Amino acid sequence: MKTGNRACVTGDDFRNSPPVDHVGIVERAERFTTRSIKSITKRAGLNMVLNMIDLTTLEGADTPNKVRQLCYKAEHLHDSILGLPSTAAVCVFPPFVKTAREALGDNSLVKIASVATYFPSGHTTLKSKLEETRRAVSDGADEIDMVISRGRFLSGDYNYVFDEIAAVKEACGDARLKVILETGELATLDNVRRASDIAIHAGGDFIKTSTGKIASAATIPITLVMLLAIRDHYAKTGKMVGMKPAGGISKSKLALHYLVMVKETLGEQWLTNEWFRFGASSLANDVLMQVAKLESGHYQAAHYFSKD
Template identity: 60%
Template sequence: MSSAPIDTAVDATARARDFLGVTRLTNSALRGWLHGLPGVDHVGCDARAGDLGTRSIKNDAKLWAIDLAISMIDLTTLEGSDTAGKVRGLCAKALTPDASDLSTPRPAAVCVYGDMVPVAREALGTDSGVGIAAVATAFPSGRASMAVKLADTREAVAASANEIDMVIDRGAFLAGDYLTVFHQIADVKQACGPARLKVIMETGELVTYDNVRRASWLSMLAGGDFIKTSTGKVAPAATLPVTIVMLEAVRDWFALTGEMVGVKPAGGIRTSKEAIKFLVAVNEVAGEEWLDNKWFRFGASSLLNDLVLQRQRMKLGFYSGADYVTDDAPSLY
């Protein structure tokens, strides 16, 4: 399976022209293609989410799912009040999620503001296996010039971020200016260099499932390595029906192109029970190939605590108190 990156914005535009079968990439061409995608059956999507949400797994399979979910977390702090000490504490938690059981998997990454990347890198080192994701492009609003957005991205990558979580211009998208959104994603992808790009669509502001599907395809066409639901600053954030729409998009993109694209629901997923519902959806909708932290992530902070507590219960046969795990500041994450 390929995850061939798009190296430059020029390559993204050329590929998009080939994909759409046009000689010139225009708003009209993108609009015609995006609005030609099959509509989402809203009632059917909600019903499928409800059905998948009732599935249960037990015993060894549940412990496997808990460990997998832990390994998929982007452990997150994105507050204006973040300090170097708070980020170091987050990194310490990522390195040792459960001091009483060192077999507990580590999360995939910590997710911080760009100016905190050097602090996180110093705390994590270079061989811990825990990556650093930096939010960029004037997160969470996305209201800034492209010069600022690109500088934001390059600075985070230069500071050793492995991944960049960018926000799309929702105003441009909702106004039908798909070409602007396309070029912004492609340009940020180019600025990422070796770092992987997660494209935050802020699905709570996109309103309809059809818009979520269109934004997903536009993000992939422009070169996103991941499509991500939310900043965690807008409600609703990650919901199971929206994630199903996104999982269908990456599945269908792979069928057409042979390229795998990841999915990251972020915001509001706090319990093991909720996380397992999402993993069931990944398996049933996209396929087991996506049951890997290279292709699926949870943007979360408090979720790790509940997963650790559930893991302890399954190992020890009883629940530990909440004071056996570190606390997190209140957040949509």
């Protein structure tokens, strides 16, 4: 898919990214959790959440069969409930992209996302990162999730980070690029904002909070800071950038809070899986349990839902 966001030379000095009002952000984030969402609206919201999930398996123990199972689950979330959407994508390690493509075929609604650039640490040469990206794309990945070099970022080498993202974007070709900031390692909201600005300017189609591999993952305040960076970019250039919070979102209620935040911060345009995703593995089942509760009136038990 061709997308608008290309690396641009803006002359921006990323040291001048706007500072973030930590207290204000936290308080604003708190307010998103107080909306009352009931019955039909809730059901619509839950369907939307399902349709925005990047169903993920990024374990050392992954096998081709696990990936096939995941692909099946992405298209058949819970067949006993009618009218459920498929998930937005499956997210796998590069060696499993071929398997996923075979399992899904070429016409699936489910996209294939692959982490590349030596996920999750990113510690390797630029050459190998580009090689891994090209291979994943040629194997059939629609989307690439890259990690930024946090070490370089934290030592102030912003140009290196920018150039690296731009190079990976070029290697992606038509595949969309999601840039993982790994906010849990960036220490401050100011840094999150700065990294977001760099990723957006360097050509990221999506910015993504976390790898899900460290304890501190996506939170509402961090996501809000990133959404504000997207909003400012949109106001300035008219170009949309997507958002993907990942890790730590496992309850449907929390996912609905995120949707509220996206709508109230960026507007309805972003409420599609073209522009907003959840990176999650256990969220889907919790949402399915809530949908089943709405349908049947009975509270559900986890063991009635397939694990993968």
